[in-house]
Amino acid sequence: MKKIFIDSEVWSLSISGAFQRSNVYKKNILDKDKKEFKLGLREFICNTILPVYKLGKVSDKNHIANIENLQQYTTNYGYLLTAGQFNFGVSQKLLNLYLKYLWCLDIIPEPPHFPVDRIIQEKLKYKPLIAWTKIKTSEEYMAIVNFARTKIEPKDKFHNSLGTIELNLFSRRNF
Template structure:
């Protein structure tokens, strides 16, 4: 597992928490149309607030966090940032798919950097993971329903276990390394 973590960090060229938080937010925003405004200052403030929320929430993950609490954190990211920055977001909303991607990816970075002793509650759901788990046609970039997110997480976990992995997070790490 340590080799897989090391390979991931080499591929993404990240070896510190600051770079990891920037990368996580960038990854969550780069695959879909996020902004309805062209104002660069508004966008920067939104990204800074997004990063700050993800980093602050990650501090709650020093011990194991339940799936339901993790889902609440994802919904809170989406709702708080939508309320604060809705005026610059498409349809006035940061989608659940984008919130989960940033939080889960940042937790993955922390886990790989050995800043988290416990395995994150979920792996980041993106096209590599969803397609790899035979959830073709499921688009994380359009996901805005926490119940659907939970169903996808359960499907990815089942897929990982059927394929001999102890967790979806370990399966995702190897799958992402092989396909990115």
């Protein structure tokens, strides 16, 4: 029961983080349809994408392909979604946030990237800032990731990987 509870909470936090500010749904979409969509997303990520992350290191190329596969999957629910599918930014945020939580719970090894959003760009001093909800391509996204890589310092335990840099810079606004 504890595992089911934690899985549900992690998924809920991931959905909330990825859907905030992103205007995902068309107007007047029924709650039952939203629930079906989120259930399908979860099954797709857990059954199709997640297994490779449990095995270990995932390359940039494979991670980008997984984000694009998630984006493509959402076209199955295009009738619910504002743009007919997620854009790259929403797709990366959902997958990266979910992977980050699983990593922090020691369920998977460290994922290749972190959730890209405005806050992390500001803390990294990345310019020009790109609204994560507007990221359309892997090139825009990878420019931010590659900029963050310039901040890696192998001998510093708080800055020796993308994940540790993001965790060190991350802070909730409410605390």
